[in-house]
Amino acid sequence: MAENPGKGIWCVAELRHGALVPTIFELLSAARSLDQVSKEGVCAVVLGGPGKTAPAAKEIASRGAQRVFVLEHALLDGFLEEAYARALKDLIEREKPSKILLPASVAGRSLAARLAVACRAGLLGDVTAVALDSSGNLEALRPCYGGNLLATVAVRRGLQMATVRPMAFPRAAQASSSGEVVAAPVDPSSWGLRGRFAGFAPEESKEIDLSSAEKIVSGGRGLGSAKGFELIRDLAHALGAAVGASRAVVDSGWIAYRHQVGLTGRAVRPKLYVACGISGQVQHLAGMSSSDVIVAINSDPQCPMMKLANFAVQGDLHQIIPAVVAEIKKQRG
Amino acid sequence: MNIVVCVKQTPASANLPIDLATGRIKTEGLQLGVNPFDEYAIEEALRLKERLPGSSVSVLSFGAAAAEEALRSALALGCDEGILLYDPAFEQSDSLATAHLLCAAVRKLSKAKGAVALVLCGKQTNDGESGQVGAALGAWLDWPAASCVKKIPQADDSKIVVERLMEDGVDTVELPLPAVVSVIKGINEPRLPSLKGKMAAKKAVVARWGQAELAADVSQIGASSASVVVKTAPPETRSAGMTVPGGSPEEKAAFLVQKLKELKFI
Ligand SMILES: Cc1cc2nc3c(=O)[nH]c(=O)nc-3n(C[C@H](O)[C@H](O)[C@H](O)COP(=O)(O)OP(=O)(O)OC[C@H]3O[C@@H](n4cnc5c(N)ncnc54)[C@H](O)[C@@H]3O)c2cc1C
Numbered sequence: 001m002a003e004n005p006g007k008g009i010w011c012v013a014e015l016r017h018g019a020l021v022p023t024i025f026e027l028l029s030a031a032r033s034l035d036q037v038s039k040e041g042v043c044a045v046v047l048g049g050p051g052k053t054a055p056a057a058k059e060i061a062s063r064g065a066q067r068v069f070v071l072e073h074a075l076l077d078g079f080l081e082e083a084y085a086r087a088l089k090d091l092i093e094r095e096k097p098s099k100i101l102l103p104a105s106v107a108g109r110s111l112a113a114r115l116a117v118a119c120r121a122g123l124l125g126d127v128t129a130v131a132l133d134s135s136g137n138l139e140a141l142r143p144c145y146g147g148n149l150l151a152t153v154a155v156r157r158g159l160q161m162a163t164v165r166p167m168a169f170p171r172a173a174q175a176s177s178s179g180e181v182v183a184a185p186v187d188p189s190s191w192g193l194r195g196r197f198a199g200f201a202p203e204e205s206k207e208i209d210l211s212s213a214e215k216i217v218s219g220g221r222g223l224g225s226a227k228g229f230e231l232i233r234d235l236a237h238a239l240g241a242a243v244g245a246s247r248a249v250v251d252s253g254w255i256a257y258r259h260q261v262g263l264t265g266r267a268v269r270p271k272l273y274v275a276c277g278i279s280g281q282v283q284h285l286a287g288m289s290s291s292d293v294i295v296a297i298n299s300d301p302q303c304p305m306m307k308l309a310n311f312a313v314q315g316d317l318h319q320i321i322p323a324v325v326a327e328i329k330k331q332r333g
Numbered sequence: 334m335n336i337v338v339c340v341k342q343t344p345a346s347a348n349l350p351i352d353l354a355t356g357r358i359k360t361e362g363l364q365l366g367v368n369p370f371d372e373y374a375i376e377e378a379l380r381l382k383e384r385l386p387g388s389s390v391s392v393l394s395f396g397a398a399a400a401e402e403a404l405r406s407a408l409a410l411g412c413d414e415g416i417l418l419y420d421p422a423f424e425q426s427d428s429l430a431t432a433h434l435l436c437a438a439v440r441k442l443s444k445a446k447g448a449v450a451l452v453l454c455g456k457q458t459n460d461g462e463s464g465q466v467g468a469a470l471g472a473w474l475d476w477p478a479a480s481c482v483k484k485i486p487q488a489d490d491s492k493i494v495v496e497r498l499m500e501d502g503v504d505t506v507e508l509p510l511p512a513v514v515s516v517i518k519g520i521n522e523p524r525l526p527s528l529k530g531k532m533a534a535k536k537a538v539v540a541r542w543g544q545a546e547l548a549a550d551v552s553q554i555g556a557s558s559a560s561v562v563v564k565t566a567p568p569e570t571r572s573a574g575m576t577v578p579g580g581s582p583e584e585k586a587a588f589l590v591q592k593l594k595e596l597k598f599i
Contacts, residue, residue, distance in 0.1 A: 112465070199504070201505075257519045264518045289568075290568075
């Protein structure tokens with residue numbers, strides 16, 4: 001079996017069309033908690049097109065990464081897992097880290113899997129907590145079976161990797177001193193790249209993205225109609241929250257699929273989740289039950305969401321939500 | 334075009350009975366079915382087959398002997414052959430090892446019936462949920478791959494164009510074939526099996542390949558997987574919350590907003 005003689009905990013940042021996804025700061029928190037035990041140092045890697053990574057690299061270096069490796073190349077401008085995995089593998093072979101954390105995002109999950117196979121690494125997917133076991137191996141918790149079970153998983157050989165569920169860790173704050181930014185060479189001549197990144201159509205609505213949102217207001221069948229989402233948007237706006245939905249309303253065509261929370265939608269872990277007119281069937285809970293604080297607004301006090309909620313508000317959401325929005329505005333003055 | 338779909342047999346219900354003593358799912362009498370995400374992969378394969386004359390769809394499932402039923406469900410929908418990857422030596426395979434076994438099977442299929450051009454998977458399973466198998470399979474095969482695909486606007490014998498749903502929008506990626514694609518819910522509306530299909534599936538012979546047939550690299554599979562499940566347990570239950578007091582919506586709203594303020598959400 002392959003040994004893992006490497007040293008250093010790496011966090012891979014996600015840069016989406018110039019914008020740094022804040023999950024990197026969550027990875028840095030997770031890495032630093034491991035580093036308190038293993039004392040091997042925390043580094044970060046950011047990949048992107050020529051001239052695209054500098055502000056992100058600087059920001060990451062100021063928030064607790066001792067070194068930030070920058071991989072820039074025209075082939076890394078859009079996300080292509082083949083290209084990203086090859087560029088990272090080359091760097092890993094040179095620098096030999098022991099552990100790598102990536103965000104459990106669409107790109108992060110597929111990149112991690114491709115990279116893990118290429119490096120014959122062990123990979124723990126979509127974890128919500130990390131630790132080192134008695135032999136110093138990476139160990140993690142991951143929810144599975146729609147949140148019905150929590151599994152403790154561990155890497156047994158090779159380079160140790162994990163994808164970390166967004167919002168599972170606090171975001172690392174500014175550090176007292178800044179780390180160094182290191183431009184690393186990228187040589188695609190041996191990659192044999194076949195896929196081609198052909199384009200990107202940004203989400204038009206400029207809404208806050210669900211999976212990294214700190215607050216989410218979600219609506220379900222209790223809204224009564226697509227028009228009911230105006231109430232949800234009002235409340236989301238007042239709170240600075242993203243908009244989520246149950247499958248029932250997505251299937252009814254009241255809102256787009258990308259808003260769906262749950263087993264067949266997004267798994268989210270915000271600090272605040274406000275469920276309006278959502279009964280709380282297990283498939284929905286699978287995507288949100290680990291939220292820090294849950295508020296339920298529902299006419300049925302017996303439904304699972306009301307029983308689960310930290311704050312259960314019984315009543316007709318068509319009356320409660322406007323009253324809450326008015327109260328927030330009043331408080332803000 | 335030779336298309337392969339990878340399916341997994343998983344619990345059909347989301348309400349799983351948990352044995353509190355062992356922290357495991359009680360498997361006795363548990364209803365099993367095709368992983369819901371894989372139903373979209375099957376449907377997409379069948380649509381491609383209808384679009385591209387001369388195509389065939391083979392379905393692979395790595396699992397227990399009972400997973401043969403999942404393969405029959407796929408056959409009932411119109412897939413051409415089902416192959417179960419089963420061997421006690423495959424037990425304890427993690428998701429990368431699972432992908433390794435699927436890779437060995439795709440290679441064997443390519444040899445037996447002509448080059449496989451496209452492998453379709455579901456985005457993730459509803460039990461393990463790692464969402465890694467498709468990408469890992471692409472890596473083992475050394476084929477280009479794309480995950481979370483919401484649409485395949487273009488496919489011919491040499492190339493496939495896919496739209497990938499990202500957190501911030503939609504990427505378009507071109508993959509020369511062969512390639513691996515994992516699809517999300519919403520890419521299509523899966524069909525229901527016909528009576529004729531069901532009858533034929535009942536009688537169909539499902540092949541079974543073990544290590545003797547696959548000759549997978551034993552250092553990568555089963556108990557040699559790079560990761561292990563140390564234990565499982567039910568998650569901590571949330572402590573019971575409070576019912577927000579008040580008679581009118583305004584009183585309730587005032588109480589709630591006060592609490593949210595104390596928690597610094599406002
Ligand atoms: C394989 C599978 C996967 C699934 N995946 C998902 C998933 O990812 N996400 C998901 O959400 N679901 C999923 N589901 C569906 C899930 O089982 C439920 O059907 C769905 O979550 C119900 O949505 P809902 O709570 O909006 O609707 P309902 O269950 O109909 O609940 C509506 C709620 O609104 C309340 N209400 C009604 N009127 C008012 C009012 N005026 N004021 C206040 N409250 C009111 C009612 O009391 C009720 O609690 C899945 C199902 C299956 C089988």
